[in-house]
Structures are given as structure tokens and as C-alpha cells.
Amino acid sequence: MIKVRIPTPLRPLTKNQGEVDIAAATIANMVETLEATYPGIKARLCDDSGELRRFVNIYVNEEDIRFLKGKDTALKAGDEVSIVPAIAGG
Amino acid sequence: MEFTDEQISRYSRHILLPEVGGKGQKKIAKAKILLVGAGGLGSPAALYLAAAGVGTIGLIDSDVVDLTNLQRQILHHTPDVGRSKVLSGKEKIQALNPDVQVSMYEERLTAGNALKIFSDYDVVIDGVDNFTAKFLINDACYFANKPLVHGGILRFDGRVTTIIPKQSACYRCVFKQPPPAGLVASCQEAGVIGVLAGIIGTIQATEALKLVLGIGRPLTNRMLDFDARKTQFREIHVKRNPKCALCGDHPTITELFDDGDPYAGCTVRPDTQPKAVRL
Numbered sequence: 001m002i003k004v005r006i007p008t009p010l011r012p013l014t015k016n017q018g019e020v021d022i023a024a025a026t027i028a029n030m031v032e033t034l035e036a037t038y039p040g041i042k043a044r045l046c047d048d049s050g051e052l053r054r055f056v057n058i059y060v061n062e063e064d065i066r067f068l069k070g071k072d073t074a075l076k077a078g079d080e081v082s083i084v085p086a087i088a089g090g
Numbered sequence: 091m092e093f094t095d096e097q098i099s100r101y102s103r104h105i106l107l108p109e110v111g112g113k114g115q116k117k118i119a120k121a122k123i124l125l126v127g128a129g130g131l132g133s134p135a136a137l138y139l140a141a142a143g144v145g146t147i148g149l150i151d152s153d154v155v156d157l158t159n160l161q162r163q164i165l166h167h168t169p170d171v172g173r174s175k176v177l178s179g180k181e182k183i184q185a186l187n188p189d190v191q192v193s194m195y196e197e198r199l200t201a202g203n204a205l206k207i208f209s210d211y212d213v214v215i216d217g218v219d220n221f222t223a224k225f226l227i228n229d230a231c232y233f234a235n236k237p238l239v240h241g242g243i244l245r246f247d248g249r250v251t252t253i254i255p256k257q258s259a260c261y262r263c264v265f266k267q268p269p270p271a272g273l274v275a276s277c278q279e280a281g282v283i284g285v286l287a288g289i290i291g292t293i294q295a296t297e298a299l300k301l302v303l304g305i306g307r308p309l310t311n312r313m314l315d316f317d318a319r320k321t322q323f324r325e326i327h328v329k330r331n332p333k334c335a336l337c338g339d340h341p342t343i344t345e346l347f348d349d350g351d352p353y354a355g356c357t358v359r360p361d362t363q364p365k366a367v368r369l
Binding site for chain 2: 007008009018053054055057059062063064066067082084085086087088089090
């Protein structure tokens, strides 16, 4: 199982859970697994072509997946994935 | 410059610190720090930087104080509703510490005025409330080669990071470009717990003072993420992105530009009523 940290704006989709534990082998797999359990979440994370949105960052154990293997980044048991959207308030 | 007895007394708790001392306090007295936005983040930053004895504080804000601001924008008081934010801010800063020079810019930051204003300062603090301005500040700091302390707040979440142009990851390295309209909530539509502005704004002020003093380890290549509900800080590692359009190996942004709608990415504009929000 991996732990996925859900940012506040997406928590209405995860029954207000800030962290969810799921089984997934890659980031792409994680998105699909999340979508199966929490319908609607994929559209928030990915654009119409299925690519991750440019203003949403995903970190595996605090490392940006863009510097790993993007959506193909492998996940192993115990990994923590953070979904970090930009926020603009000031 | 020499301090008066009164100034030595006023700044004694700084001067006592080996990391600051009289020498450091003089650096603070000579420092010029620019606050873009005299709102939630700018308010606490302005007050602590004023108290610290920063020589010149610049305030950029084109807005007037609104009643809805007072829940978190502590630079402004109830009688200030309807008054210019920069004027209200200048009065509070100088009441707190008459040593501080305040430069007022009662205008919106644009590609046209940013570099000229930024060139007069040592450090820039981002306290604006929209993505377009946050990207503009990031880009202007890059071209003006000024350190930037970025902050953002929404609901119970806060972010802060320090950017040294050409050395550490910039805001565009991390978030690339403003989101399309309607996808990210603003404080206007989603709310913000007022004291969060104090927490993030004072971290920004701390970072600015450290840069001025040249002490400690700056919050570069790290984005601090604060969850007020859990009272939990997390540090996210960020890196310079070789593909960054601004500071990467093959930049496509070679001059400042206005990205049009200052509220791009927000579901509602400040002058309309809140409605349902997405991410």
C-alpha cells in the first residue's frame, strides 16, 4: 500500500479524507485507482488528453515526479505521494 | 551611519544576538524590502520588518481597504475602510517605527513598471492574491536579479519558498504557468483562516531578514507547506527545472509580459459573488 496525501480542494471527493491508502504500482496506476474509488478525481488531476495538469505537482516521498519518471514513476509499499496544487491567495 | 542611544535601545534584542549584532542591525537599517501587496501576507510582514528597523519598505497596492480585509489584513484598522491600502500601511509602519522610510506605489504591478520598481530594492516579498501577479513577480525578480520570498495562502493551507534567481528553483520551475480560469479557488471564493496570513507572512519576513543579514539557510529549493488544521509543516523538495521557460537551459520567456486577466485561474472575480469552486 502507498499513502496518498490529498490536498484540501480535492477532499470533497475523498469523503474529506486528507490521506488515503491504496495499492498502485505507478503514478498513472495510482490516478486510475483513485478514480475508481473516488470518481471525478482524475479530471482534476489530468487534462482531457490524460496528461497531468501543469499546475498540479505530484511528489513521491517529497521528490517531484517530473525529476523521476513522470506518470511512469514506480511506487513501492510505504511510499508517500503528495498532490500539491498551486495556491494563489495572499 | 551610527545609531542613537534610543535606536540602540530599540534594537537591543537584535543587537544581543551574535548573528545580528550592531553590524547586522546596520545591514537591516540600510536594507530596502519591497512588499508587493499590502494585504494578508503583506500586513504581518510589513509590521515585523518595520519593527525590525528595515531602512526602506516599499508598498505596492492599488486597492482600498475593504471591510472583508480586516479579518486578516492587520495593517489596516476599522477606520481605514475605503482608504488607500498603501497610505494606511505607511501610517501604521511609521507609527510603529519612525526610523523606517516608506515608499508608496498606489498602482497595479505590470510588465511596464515592475523592473523599474524592483531595481530599487534588495529583496521582494510576494503578497499578491492572484496567479498572474505571482508569475509576473517571479519573472520580474529573475530579470532584475532580486531574491524573492514567495507566499500563498488558501483555506487552511499555506506555502512559502525563497527564490534566488539563477541559483535556485523559481516559481515557474515548480508551477510553470497560471492555471486556466475556473480551476483553482481564490480566498475570495474559498475563504482563508485569517491567522494563516500571519504565519506565512511572518515566515516571509524572517526569510527576507535572513537574506539581508546573510545568515542561516534560506528556504531555497524547498517549499514549506503548512496545514493549519493539523498544525503540520512539510517540506517539499523543488529543483531548478532545465525545461523552465524562464530560467531553464532554453528559455522561451525573454522579457516581461502581462498575462492579461489578473484573475486568470480564479472561479470568480473579486467583484462578483462566490459560487461553487473546483480545485
